[in-house]
Amino acid sequence: MIKMSILGGGNLAQHLIKAFLNSPKIEVVQVYNRSIDKIQRFSPDTSVINTIQDLKKVDVYLICVSDQAIPYLAANIKFEDALVLHTSGSTALDVLNKFERRGVFYPLQTFSKDRKVDFSQLPIGWETSQKDDEKTLKLLAKNISNNVFPLDSKQRLSVHIAAVFVNNFVNHLYEIGHSICKENNIDSNLLYPLLLETALKVEKMPPYKAQTGPAKRQDHNTIKKHLEVLTNNKREIYKLLSDSISHLYENEL
């Protein structure tokens, strides 16, 4: 049985607390968050605290907060021989340099308050400073997912950037599509089957092969018609992405 405490109360923290509370091989000893109301709901199953000095000694501390808050929490964990992990995509392992046994537990998914996440397929990348701790980290990860893999700091930063493209930026393009519909009194739900098929398609074929549209076939007439209608940042984004696609496929025409 691994004794573990989790620090954080955001969307990711809440999902992880729930997942680890359901893991038979892990005991969640304490959950800490600055404001207790976000973690109060876990109080029947674990000890919830909002005073960092009340942290008890456990095997593993999982710091699951915004990147900027990691150093503060790390400074306040006084058990320097414990294994201390963070969950950040873009923070190097050395932010935890104070601890000889440090590591990263990086789940690659978008977490929202109201969405259930299928943890069994959730990719979790791990990194550790000590070979001896690999087993513990893998065990932790495998307790909540079947999709667990090593990922060093440089790779993790790259995966995080890739995730910004396929999640944050993709969602922003969804938002632009929706707002174009709204501006023209069109039900934006009409876009949904297309949007979903676009995602489903790349499970079966690489996006390079799945690409279609005016930019790929260098259909300048259509691109011109579209640019005439668009304004401001929508127009700039249309232009830049079309140029990028045209450039990628220019040798295929």
Added chain:
Amino acid sequence: MIKMSILGGGNLAQHLIKAFLNSPKIEVVQVYNRSIDKIQRFSPDTSVINTIQDLKKVDVYLICVSDQAIPYLAANIKFEDALVLHTSGSTALDVLNKFERRGVFYPLQTFSKDRKVDFSQLPIGWETSQKDDEKTLKLLAKNISNNVFPLDSKQRLSVHIAAVFVNNFVNHLYEIGHSICKENNIDSNLLYPLLLETALKVEKMPPYKAQTGPAKRQDHNTIKKHLEVLTNNKREIYKLLSDSISHLYENEL
């Protein structure tokens, strides 16, 4: 029974031919394509031709070719009292001005050779020059889909632009995510659960609400770290989309 002929042999044409051949209330009399090999497989069920002059008189001609080829086919349909439709997102109805009874049949989906499409939920926007033909157009569309709606030329252009954002451009961002993974020896399949959840999420909540990430929370540290790694068009796209997101949410911070 509506007698119909379909002109075209691309991905969309092939899917539509198949769908209409399965519709009990529609008789597909002929299928025309410049190169016969693309439509040969339909020859057991309909007449396939590659000479436009061999078109017989039917009730409806469905022109389902690239935008540039529409005028040529329209010029070669000699039955000027028939209902003639095109399927283009960005072509106004008046490209068919020669025909008094003209219309548009615009399916909002991405079609690939190797992907089956669930036509029952496929949004189909229609437009017609003659009120009398509305019934026929709706009947055609409803024979293959439950998601049928009127869409004038201006709205159709807007929907097409929105579709370019949520399909073509989104797929390009998938491609960028995949190439970042490849460059760093990371299995790009890791991105798939995130990518799929990003799409599934906006079925339940508007993309405006679903947005997360460094640009939304104006996390300049992370953005800076990411820009330091990125080069060329990936860097430009990262910058422009981050600025656009920051701008959209700046009043919320």
